[in-house]
C-alpha cells in the first residue's frame with residue numbers, strides 16, 4: 001500500500017469529470033489496490049472523505065469515514081464507505097448550511113448549503129449494489145465528494161461569502177465544529 005499525492009486547487013484535474021468504472025476494471029487487482037490506497041491516503045491526512053479525482057485518477061469512486069477524527073472532533077461517526085459509480089436519488093428539498101473544508105484546498109473553511117438528506121446508490125468494491133440513506137453530516141460529506149467527481153469544489157457552492165475563513169481563525173472566532 002502507498003499514499004497517493006493530493007491535487008490542490010488550481011490543478012486542472014480537479015475540474016475534470018470522472019469516468020464510470022466497468023465491472024472488469026473494478027475487479028482488477030490494480031483497481032482494488034487503488035481503492036485501498038485511496039482509503040489509506042484519506043486516513044493519513046485526517047480526511048473524512050476522498051474522491052479519486054483528488055489523487056489524479058478520473059474514475060467514479062469516493063470513500064468516506066468519520067472515526068476519532070482530530071479535524072472533526074464533534075461529528076457523529078460514519079462507518080467506512082466505498083462507493084463506485086455513485087448516483088444520488090431522493091434529494092431532499094430542504095437544504096442545510098454548515099462549514100466544510102477540503103484536502104485539496106488546505107487551510108480554508110466556508111459554509112456550504114447541501115441537501116439535508118439523500119439516497120446514495122452505486123456499487124461496493126465487491127461489485128454489489130449499494131443503497132444508503134444519508135442525512136446530516138454523512139449526506140454533506142457524500143455531496144462534497146460526489147462534486148469532486150464532477151469537477152466541482154465546495155468553494156463553487158458557497159453563498160455565504162463572509163463565512164470563508166482560514167481554519168486557524170475559524171477555530172479562534174467561530175465555535176461551530
Ligand code: NI
Pocket residue numbers: 101102103104144145148
Ligand atoms: Ni474535497
